[in-house]
Each structure stands twice: as structure tokens, then as C-alpha cells.
Amino acid sequence: METVVSGIRPTGNLHLGNYFGALRNFISMQNEHNCYFFIADYHSLTTHPTPGDLHGNVRQVMVEYLAAGLDPEKCTLYVQSDVPETAEMYLFLNMNAYIGELERCTSFKDKIRQQPQNVNAGLLTYPTLMAADIILHKATKVPVGKDQEQHLEMTRQFSNRFNRMYNVEYFPEPQAFNFGNELVKIPGLNGSGKMGKSEGEGNAIFLADEPEAIRKKVMKAVTDSGPTEPNQAKPEAIQNIFQLMKVVSAPDTLSFFEEQYNTCKIRYGDMKKQLAVDMISFTEPFRDKIKAISADEAYVSRVARIGKEKAQESASKTIREVREIIGFKRF
Numbered sequence: 001m002e003t004v005v006s007g008i009r010p011t012g013n014l015h016l017g018n019y020f021g022a023l024r025n026f027i028s029m030q031n032e033h034n035c036y037f038f039i040a041d042y043h044s045l046t047t048h049p050t051p052g053d054l055h056g057n058v059r060q061v062m063v064e065y066l067a068a069g070l071d072p073e074k075c076t077l078y079v080q081s082d083v084p085e086t087a088e089m090y091l092f093l094n095m096n097a098y099i100g101e102l103e104r105c106t107s108f109k110d111k112i113r114q115q116p117q118n119v120n121a122g123l124l125t126y127p128t129l130m131a132a133d134i135i136l137h138k139a140t141k142v143p144v145g146k147d148q149e150q151h152l153e154m155t156r157q158f159s160n161r162f163n164r165m166y167n168v169e170y171f172p173e174p175q176a177f178n179f180g181n182e183l184v185k186i187p188g189l190n191g192s193g194k195m196g197k198s199e200g201e202g203n204a205i206f207l208a209d210e211p212e213a214i215r216k217k218v219m220k221a222v223t224d225s226g227p228t229e230p231n232q233a234k235p236e237a238i239q240n241i242f243q244l245m246k247v248v249s250a251p252d253t254l255s256f257f258e259e260q261y262n263t264c265k266i267r268y269g270d271m272k273k274q275l276a277v278d279m280i281s282f283t284e285p286f287r288d289k290i291k292a293i294s295a296d297e298a299y300v301s302r303v304a305r306i307g308k309e310k311a312q313e314s315a316s317k318t319i320r321e322v323r324e325i326i327g328f329k330r331f
């Protein structure tokens, strides 16, 4: 059994791309491993959210992960700022992280370009905070996408450096959790290739979307003027509706429309109507559970409290031992 740690960005509502990406993998991992999943609200301060936005987004993500199937009995689901041991670990790591290596980090260089007016120290030390999250539970595996691999490599560097500096074999080397080809790519509705919140209005279907909103978005999905030759390859612009149909509709439904396409008889309006119906039923259980959980204030706060307690048990043990190793002694 591995110890798994992963941070979840508090982005508010989750869309189908999130579900078929990390979320579904977390749900299966919780059955086999000792998993710590946390909502990375300290990290989100680099962009200066308002207090209302911060809390609302953290709560929404928590509710939706629960609705989708994360089980607080099987995994430890917590809010990062509920475990201030994280901040202490971050402080220790910052003392041994070099400005040069932090400045060379790709995500930092991207941020400088994207937000030159807000290049704060939190952005520079994002990798040490992430490393703190991971080593706080002495994780052996971290499920990360391609964009996070460099951060994980830096985490290995920081924990090895700590071990060497104090001549201990304390932190394990966390490795990437490889999903192999289980990851399903979810395209956005506007034909841009990837479902995402920031990819434009109407591009993403959210798990909490009401049926009418789903129908409207699907009916507006980008298509082209239709095939002109039999068995023509599908251009990128219309792969979106076929790929989405593949994940939410019955196989027969998909093959029917494939056939219509291949024989140049397809009417995209009909296909979209069907896709909307299937999308609405696919998301229905999520929608219902999100509503029920969100309305149950007592349950949500109980989950947060239990998560905090379980995470702190592991975190405070690590911090106690790390303090000892560093040389902080009680008088």
C-alpha cells in the first residue's frame, strides 16, 4: 500500500473534464491506498482571492468531490489551511531551496509572463509549498498531470537534500502515480480541444449544471457544414460532440450517428438533441447529490473536521520528528 498525496485546486464548480481526469482516479485510488487529498487553499492565495470567493470555492470543491464519490471513511479529505503544520514544513523547506532553482521552474516563468504586475514570493516558492504538502505525510506516490512533473522532481530534490543535510533516511522519494492510458481526454464544446473553465463561455459542462443550461450549451456546440464524402475523417471541430457522446451515451447511439456521418446523412441538430438528453441523464446523479450535500451544513462541517483530525495526526508526527532532526529541542 502506498501513501498518496494530492492537492486539489479550489476552482469552484467541477466540469466533466475534471471528473474524467483526476477525480475518477482519486475515487478508485482511495480503495487501495492510504490517500490524503486536500484542497490547496494556501496555494490559491498567490492570486489574491477575496475572502468570500476563497471560502465559496473551497466549499464547492469539497461538496462536489464528495458528491462524485470521494469517501471520507476511505481517504483523508482535508482543507490545506486546516493543517498549519503545512506552513511550518514550508518554512523549513524554504531555508534550503535556492533562488536559482526556484526561478528556473517553468510554472514560475509562465506566471511572470501571465501576471507581471503580481510576481510575489508565494509564486516563487510555490514548489516548496507543494513539496511541504507531499512530504508532510511522507508520501510515496503523487498522482499528477504532465504540468506538475517538474514540481514533483523538485520535491524529490528538496527531500533528498534534507536527508543529506541531516544525514538521515527520513523522507522517501515520492514518485508520480501513473494512470497509463486510463485518462480520457474530454474536449470542450467550442471545438478548442479541451474542456476548461477558462476556455470561454459555454465550453464546459459542469457537474452541477441544470438541465436547461446543459441543453443550451450542447445545442450551441461548434460543428462544421457536414461531410461531403462518405467515410471522411472528422475534422477537429466536430470531434467534440462525437467524443462527448462516447462518454455519456449508449454505444448504439454513438454508432448510429457515426453511421449517419459516414453516409453523409448526419444532421448535427438531431445529434446534439440526443447528446443533450444523454448528458442530462449522465450528470443527474451528480446534480442531485451536489444539492443534497451542499444543503447539509452539518455533514460538510463534520467531513472537514474529520479530515483535519486525520491529516493532523500524520502531519504533527512528521513535524515533531523533523523538529528533532533539525535540532529544535525542548527546554
Ligand code: TRP
Pocket (backbone or CB within 6 Å): 005, 006, 007, 008, 009, 040, 043, 129, 130, 133, 134, 142, 143, 144, 148
Ligand atoms: N500544484 C497542483 C496543481 O496545480 C496542486 C497541488 C498543490 C498538489 N499541492 C500539491 C498536487 C501536492 C499534488 C501534490 O494542480
